[in-house]
Amino acid sequence: xxxxxxxxxxxxxxxxxxxxxxxxxxxxxxxxxxxxxxxxxxxxxxxxxxxxxxxxxxxxxxxxxxxxxxxxxxxxxxxxxxxxxxxxxxxxxxxxxxxxxxxxxxxxxxxxxxxxxxxxxxxxxxxxxxxxxxxxxxxxxxxxxxxxxxxxxxxxxxxxxxxxxxxxxxxxxxxxxxxxxxxxxxxxxxxxxxxxxxxxxxxxxxxxxxxxxxxxxxxxxxxxxxxxxxxxxxxxxxxxxxxxxxxxxxxxxxxxxxxxxxxxxxxxxxxxxxxxxxxxxxxxxxxxxxx
Amino acid sequence: xxxxxxxxxxxxxxxxxxxxxxxxxxxxxxxxxxxxxxxxxxxxxxxxxxxxxxxxxxxxxxxxxxxxxxxxxxxxxxxxxxxxxxxxxxxxxxxxxxxxxxxxxxxxxxxxxxxxxxxxxxxxxxxxxxxxxxxxxxxxxxxxxxxxxxxxxxxxxxxxxxxxxxxxxxxxxxxxxxxxxxxxxxxxxxxxxxxxxxxxxxxxxxxxxxxxxxxxxxxxxxxxxxxxxxxxxxxxxxxxxxxxxxxxxxxxxxxxxxxxxxxxxxxxxxxxxxxxxxxxxxxxxxxxxxxxxxxxxxxxxxxxxxxxxxxxxxxxxxxxxxxxxxxxxxxxxxxxxxxxxxxxxxxxxxxxxxxxxxxxxxxxxxxxxxxxxxxxxxxxxxxxxxxx
Numbered sequence: 001x002x003x004x005x006x007x008x009x010x011x012x013x014x015x016x017x018x019x020x021x022x023x024x025x026x027x028x029x030x031x032x033x034x035x036x037x038x039x040x041x042x043x044x045x046x047x048x049x050x051x052x053x054x055x056x057x058x059x060x061x062x063x064x065x066x067x068x069x070x071x072x073x074x075x076x077x078x079x080x081x082x083x084x085x086x087x088x089x090x091x092x093x094x095x096x097x098x099x100x101x102x103x104x105x106x107x108x109x110x111x112x113x114x115x116x117x118x119x120x121x122x123x124x125x126x127x128x129x130x131x132x133x134x135x136x137x138x139x140x141x142x143x144x145x146x147x148x149x150x151x152x153x154x155x156x157x158x159x160x161x162x163x164x165x166x167x168x169x170x171x172x173x174x175x176x177x178x179x180x181x182x183x184x185x186x187x188x189x190x191x192x193x194x195x196x197x198x199x200x201x202x203x204x205x206x207x208x209x210x211x212x213x214x215x216x217x218x219x220x221x222x223x224x225x226x227x228x229x230x231x232x233x234x235x236x237x238x239x240x241x242x243x244x245x246x247x248x249x250x251x252x253x254x255x256x257x258x259x260x261x262x263x264x265x266x267x268x269x270x271x272x273x274x275x276x277x278x279x280x281x282x283x284x285x286x287x288x289x290x291x
Numbered sequence: 292x293x294x295x296x297x298x299x300x301x302x303x304x305x306x307x308x309x310x311x312x313x314x315x316x317x318x319x320x321x322x323x324x325x326x327x328x329x330x331x332x333x334x335x336x337x338x339x340x341x342x343x344x345x346x347x348x349x350x351x352x353x354x355x356x357x358x359x360x361x362x363x364x365x366x367x368x369x370x371x372x373x374x375x376x377x378x379x380x381x382x383x384x385x386x387x388x389x390x391x392x393x394x395x396x397x398x399x400x401x402x403x404x405x406x407x408x409x410x411x412x413x414x415x416x417x418x419x420x421x422x423x424x425x426x427x428x429x430x431x432x433x434x435x436x437x438x439x440x441x442x443x444x445x446x447x448x449x450x451x452x453x454x455x456x457x458x459x460x461x462x463x464x465x466x467x468x469x470x471x472x473x474x475x476x477x478x479x480x481x482x483x484x485x486x487x488x489x490x491x492x493x494x495x496x497x498x499x500x501x502x503x504x505x506x507x508x509x510x511x512x513x514x515x516x517x518x519x520x521x522x523x524x525x526x527x528x529x530x531x532x533x534x535x536x537x538x539x540x541x542x543x544x545x546x547x548x549x550x551x552x553x554x555x556x557x558x559x560x561x562x563x564x565x566x567x568x569x570x571x572x573x574x575x576x577x578x579x580x581x582x583x584x585x586x587x588x589x590x591x592x593x594x595x596x597x598x599x600x601x602x603x604x605x606x607x608x609x610x611x612x613x614x615x616x617x618x619x620x621x622x623x624x625x626x627x628x629x630x631x632x633x634x635x636x637x638x639x640x641x642x643x644x645x646x647x648x649x650x651x652x653x654x655x656x657x658x659x660x661x662x663x664x665x666x667x668x669x670x671x672x673x674x675x676x677x678x679x
Binding site for chain 2: 007129264
């Protein structure tokens with residue numbers, strides 16, 4: 001019984017860590033621009049697919065991963081430069097629709113650059129399961145959880161200790177005031193797309209060995225990441241992480257103890273319930289200016 | 292491919308073209324061609340079915356004409372792209388029957404398209420060989436409708452026969468939420484009793500899920516499970532297989548014919564070792580022993596297809612091959628294109644060895660395949676091996 005519970009918990013945390021990484025990407029862009037970037041899932045896909053083809057080309061992981069993250073970050077920057085920035089001044093809804101268009105475009109592009117097949121990526125460090133209290137976990141899952149933790153710590157240092165990070169934070173609090181004290185708000189927006197694309201790519205690379213990767217892997221992960229971000233409160237870093245973990249654990253617990261057929265439904269019901277009682281999510285900013 | 296008189300004269304004028312189309316210049320041109328109608332999902336979501344089907348029909352109609360045609364007449368293929376849309380399929384079938392006046396229809400990549408056309412062909416009384424999967428196409432028997440692909444139910448039965456042989460009777464079922472998965476799950480639950488199989492756990496997962504350890508842990512903790520069957524398609528079965536090894540379930544794992552391709556072994560890696568699944572002979576053409584009566588058919592088709600199109604052979608193209616060959620055989624036996632006689636000849640198809648298996652049709656069976664259409668395979672050393 002407890003071994004069973006442990007297994008559900010470990011699985012839930014692994015799945016949740018991925019949702020958290022995707023959710024963080026949503027939050028960073030939302031903070032900088034009030035835009036929900038629906039191409040976030042495609043950054044996940046680009047990370048996984050680029051790593052897959054670089055590894056296939058004979059590169060070691062140490063080289064393939066930074067290159068894949070850089071490639072995704074470039075795509076993110078290009079998206080901001082050529083799709084979002086020209087529409088500056090347009091309403092938030094228009095910008096959101098632009099990101100939906102971009103996600104469809106990127107998925108189509110991926111079928112041309114790569115193909116429509118599923119691809120396996122070998123795990124970073126073997127795939128012999130590790131036993132913990134009667135449950136098992138894959139070494140790759142430890143990588144997922146470990147790297148997510150490291151990224152959360154790195155981000156809190158970035159936003160709390162560096163000038164660029166503080167500028168981004170200031171912009172999210174009050175864009176006009178930030179501009180008045182001399183922060184280049186356009187640059188902040190530009191950087192936020194690069195940063196969240198890189199985060200998405202890291203998520204894609206981490207899970208590719210567990211789930212396999214394909215051109216449309218980002219659709220569902222993007223959706224779940226978005227749900228996690230909403231659950232935790234859009235724009236909150238802590239919220240994204242907690243939202244992701246809660247969503248992941250809720251999913252596996254309901255699959256294990258209730259019914260796997262209603263797994264997704266139960267996760268979304270929890271999300272709806274939280275939103276009903278806490279409209280801005282678990283850790284979202286309270287106030288009337290954001291909905 | 293139209294062999295009109297104008298085209299004939301034009302080609303005579305061009306020596307190079309005439310060399311390429313030398314076959315057209317035979318004396319048989321004087322006769323009316325035999326028209327084979329087809330509506331296939333060449334584009335759209337079901338393109339993975341329709342594309343190889345169309346390529347196969349074009350390839351083999353060409354080859355049959357090269358060899359002198361049928362009964363001294365050329366074949367002419369009239370093919371339309373119904374794009375997976377039942378409404379379009381109906382329109383094109385109407386056009387095939389009324390305008391093109393085809394002699395026989397081979398087509399219908401999906402069950403939806405096929406069923407939309409069934410009332411038309413029944414009313415027009417024209418022989419129709421469908422290339423779609425579901426059992427409803429031939430059950431109940433419809434006078435003018437036949438089909439070539441094996442059914443989900445046969446895959447379930449093949450698996451259950453193997454379980455019986457291994458004395459496994461209490462099983463767990465795990466399936467995705469896609470169309471293929473749901474259909475196969477329903478078919479398996481339907482025939483389980485017949486083989487004395489008790490399904491004591493029934494779990495599902497989402498097609499895009501990244502982890503199935505929760506469902507598998509539940510199965511692992513269900514007392515008495517002797518085997519697990521995964522009815523699935525795409526990435527799901529590979530993840531199920533990996534998770535299965537991760538949490539160390541020791542009972543045998545069966546996969547479905549939905550993942551009977553090398554891609555599955557590649558995706559699941561070492562975890563695939565020992566997995567059993569039913570597969571059409573075409574997918575393991577090179578692994579069949581020389582004594583296998585089906586070997587020459589599937590090896591030849593595979594070679595032809597892959598050398599022409601430079602892409603891997605699929606069972607779907609094989610269904611089109613079988614449909615065309617059964618139609619051609621029936622026209623030969625009927626001695627012409629009289630529709631009632633051709634229909635009777637198709638129904639009397641007996642001992643035809645196709646890519647799908649041995650076909651013995653009858654008035655009550657418009658498919659004609661038995662369980663030998665599937666081979667039970669086991670993954671060993673990263674490759675398929677036949678289970679004796």
